[in-house]
Amino acid sequence: MQEKFRALVVDKAESGDVSTEVRELSIDQLPKGEVTIRAAYSSVNYKDGLASIPNGNIARMYPLILGIDVAGTVVTSSDARFKEGDNVLVTGFELGVAHYGGFSEYVRVPAEWVVPLPSGLTLKEAMAYGTAGFTAALSVQRLEESGVTPEEGEVLVTGATGGVGSLAVAMLAEKGYDVVASTGKDAEHGYLRELGVKEIVTREEMSPETFKPIGKPRWAGAVDPVGGKTLAYILSTTKYGGAVAVSGLTGGTSVPTSVFPFILRGVNLLGIDSVYCPMKIRLPLWERMANDLKPNGLEAGIVHEITLNELPQTLACILQGQIRGRAIVKL
Structure with missing residues (x-):
């Protein structure tokens, strides 16, 4: 040494x-x-x-x-x-x-x-994941545990061109979900299509100036590394019994929502902490990231x-x- x-x-x-x-x-x-x-x-x-x-x-x-x-x-x-x-x-x-x-x-x-x-990963692939990939995988797993399946409908991913967003899109698409990606970057639509998204919506659509506490339901689930007003809007438009996995704060720490999505639609808000996630969850999840959650061409x-x-x-x-x-x- x-x-x-x-x-x-x-x-x-x-x-x-x-x-x-x-x-x-x-x-x-x-x-x-x-x-x-x-x-x-x-x-x-x-x-x-x-x-x-x-x-x-x-x-x-x-x-x-x-x-x-x-x-x-x-x-x-x-x-x-x-x-x-x-x-x-x-x-x-x-x-x-x-x-x-x-x-x-x-x-x-x-x-x-x-x-x-894990035997299914190289050192380089492990860092292609890193904390962002582990956060994405934990989000996908928590949605699965909450009953969000491909048959339930569309899953939204916000901040879709970032680390968490890109890998969440790729994992969900690999698992057969209809993925809708939110981004503010028009030039990256081709990139998102290659990852497997079905539809792309604008960042502004996901954070309108005003919206009702309970809006028209659309999402079976969502992976949200943005937070803030975006999270509030997602909650208002999530289907009955749906789930939203939140892991970030790039859109702000205040969430202007109400209790209505939770008590009228049974929406589940899933907090994702990848920092202190215990080894009893961490170790088997990394094994999944080397196997069924691993996107084709992870490095490409x-x-x-x-x-x-x-x-x-x-x-x-x-x-x-x-x-x-x-x-x-x-x-």
Whole structure:
């Protein structure tokens, strides 16, 4: 194991200014943990972008190596569950938030955060998923558990060109659902059609200025990484007994809704937390992501690869909604 490695570090000066740069670090600067990983890939999430800015309210320590995802090979382990040479992945928990993260050639983490790489995935495919893909898969699984089947009708996916949205579209289409995608990007309609959407609606249609607490029912289910007013409108237009899986806040944290969708139509609002999802759910879901939830050509179209040096610009772009699909980092 080499003594020096490169990582993307965010730091805050006494003046309060925040800077992000690639630094050379030594192995002994890594935090405590039972498992040390030689990283192969990481991936870029909206949360990583927030962690890189002063008012993002994500980073809980400075300096901090960013990156809430990583996949690689174990180089040392004091935990019997893992040995040198094992391929593994880590998403969520405190990684890249309050613990040195995955935008790093070496990562050291607690063993209880580590997931063995499923046999149906490569390390690169694992990070084509990353937190966004795990969130999408968890959303799809929760819809299934709530009784939303392809026979029930259309399923809406908002923020459809983003990481969660793109992968949710691909997974749902693979499972035979009629997927309707919401986007504000006219130029990406071809991309969404290739992922398998049946119809595309505009962002504005999903967040009108005014709407009734109970509108015309349309959706059997929805995957919503947007939140805010969009979520309120989706709830008002979801069919009786339908379900909405919400995982994001890019549209805001306030949801101007009422109790009517819940008490008059029996709509289920499903909160999706991929960060602290327990291993009893996490491990079998990653197995599904390597099998029945895995879209054909996972890396084709959805993924583009970048380097550590390109990360600062990519983080700025994801905050501005300028990243299509998934950006993965080769380490």
